[in-house]
Amino acid sequence: MARRRKTRTHKPAAEDPALAAKSPKSFVIKSGTVGPSVAQLVRDIRKIMEPGTATRLRERASARLRDYLTMAPALNVTHLLVLTLSAVTSSLHLRLARLPAGPTLTFRIERYSLMKDLVNARTRNVGHAPGGEFRTPPLLVLSNFNQAPDAKPQPQLKLMSTMFQGMFPPIQIDKSALPSFRRVLLISYHAATHLVSLRHYTISVRPSGVSRRVRRVLDSTSSTARKPVDLGDDQDIADYLLRVKGAGGSSTSGSQGGYETGSETEGESETEGEGSGGEGQGSSKVELPADYVGRGNRKGTHRAVRLIEMGPRIEMRLVKVVEGIVGSLRGEGETVFHEFGESLFLFSFPLLFSLPRHRFYPPATSSSQKERIDLRPLFELCSSRSVALSSRLNSSR
Structure with missing residues (x-):
């Protein structure tokens, strides 16, 4: 029996037909025989490209690259991302092609981490997003792709930045609502190593000026809380809110008896968030210009904005640039750039x-x-x- 879908409470977001026709769309596929780790990397990259990609695309073993190029124009697909694993060198390559005529950029993936790897490597729980962050495209941030005036000319930098910008729709400040900005995709270029680094973050907006334990109590009262706050070792709520980290509920040792002072509570709220290291994090506190997703994120309230990495994490190197498309009937064309020159x-x-x-x-x-x-x-x-x-x-x- 077919799976029932919710239509009353889970309605798709209204989209302008004119913008939908011009927005870029992509295929993310794997070619050849790959392992389960590479197959999971394909699904993670589809998460980055949502909603302008075929998330549930299933590759047949008999399908060739030419088959995807044939049906791409009918679906208004503008970009093709192909992951291949070399049988000779066991190196993983990512080919990024602009349809229908090219060019094609070939990257060699040096190292990568999956979404589940980053979640398992976290030292503490950073919470979960309210949901729906994949309904809108991410904010693209490019770093170090500008050519230095005194350096050797590198036209491939401009080509890479143009290709990355074309994969996502442009930002329209006057028409975009604040809740539509939910994710950030950071792509940076390292001139010393010639590596292109890719990071994927989700935007977290939390109360500012409130201690972590108070926020945990407030979050536990919502209907979407995973588990309530455990007060089994405390006599009342004050013991939980004011207890020093690592001290027991009935501890009376020390001058303060296991409790925090008011300044310590304020300091914890100022440095609250993953990656905070001190009081120099005041720049992350902003006043919301409009309502945002999440509990209590109303217009005019002060909130702390954090970026939480959700993965995948990829470091790759540009190997080759050709004029055409690899696997097409017209051929890949001439080589414009090669790593070995x-x-x-x-x-x-x-x-x-x-x-x-x-x-x-x-x-x-x-x-x-x-x-x-x-x-x-x-x-x-x-x-x-x-x-x-x-x-x-x-x-x-």
């Missing part, structure tokens, strides 16, 4: 010439067959092609 083309083919000629033939071939499968003209053609391409790259720089 001119060395890939200027030294790979002369290395082939230095090898003995018998290395290019099968071991069990006759002399007449060796004359017919002479590969030297093919290598000479490829070498001239590589020199011409490298000269084009140098002239573009």
